[in-house]
Amino acid sequence: MSTATAAVARPGKVLADLLPASRTKDIALVLGGAALTGIAAQIAIPVPGSPVPVTGQTFAALLVGTALGARRGFLALAVYALAGMAGMPWFAEGTAGFAMPSFGYVLGLMLASAAVGALARRGDDRSVWRTARAFLVGEAIVYAVGVPYLALSTGMSLTAAIAAGLTPFLIGDAIKAALAMGALPTAWKFVGK
Template sequence: MSTAAPAASAGTVLADLLPASSAARARLRDAALIAGGAGLTGLAAQLSVPVPGSPVPVTGQTFAALLVGTALGARRGFASLLLYAVAGVAGLPWFAGGSSGWSMPSFGYILGMLAASAVVGALARRGGDRTVLRMAGVMVLGSAVIYAIGVPYLAHSAHLSASRAVALGLRPYLLGDAIKAALAMTALPAAWKLAGGRD
């Protein structure tokens, strides 16, 4: 039975367009995509700029995590970010700035990325990545999920008030998030257009 890549249609994410001639090859493809997504997130995390007064740096990992979730779909995207998180907790130094472990105040953002990857992946299966406007909504929602987990975690772990956690863990990053969203808003719909699957 062939599991060749389906035509771009409803319920399809970009990763589904990669061909696989058998079920075994489809599993190998998915494993490679999951590992590749984790590696991309770890690489993007090394693009790290400290924010004065905040324990949370500006990094590329949130952008990578949302991109991975959108391109791979909810199941593979979540698995990819889970691999990233578990390997980092186990000691692989690929969290922001080459860090690892779970004790840093910014670990809540990594947990947020796990949830966000599933959310944006599910939205991508419903066509959320096919147009610029839809992709904007996907990125905003994905970022909101990350902050909804990351900011309270920061407040708890660093013993901050809610308002102080928002001031240190959300406000300084909104401009950067807008830039990342703009990149994704053009990149994903353009990829669908090249694949011939844009709505």
């Protein structure tokens, strides 16, 4: 095994670390991660009875965290959140601001991106089942923040918020995890693991 291959394969690196290190690269990756999340959020399917649509936003945010690592992933999602709060219409269904029932999910995405980034740095994006676990942890964090925020912002009971803001999304989350289970380990194999 060559030295370059050993450096790529060992845990402690995320995919973004394979690019030459520079502040410009980090800024571009953070802004690109925010933009990817904003674009993916426009893939939205309304859910009857829920103020929260199914979107590509969560999938993108977790991929961003996994590929960029905890720090850059968190910063990318913070840029996404701050720009949306400032009026950039790139939250789900082209919305902006923070006075909406789904904003708690946006806050959860920042924490989830950091968590999956930390797991990826430990090597959890290199095998199918560890990738699934990382994505499930990320999804759980998004819901742990988003569902209570939904309940508080709408006056729903926690049970009603779970029914409207969690249960309808479980199948989609399983599909997103399955996509990641294929994509991330394959990316590592492609770069030489």
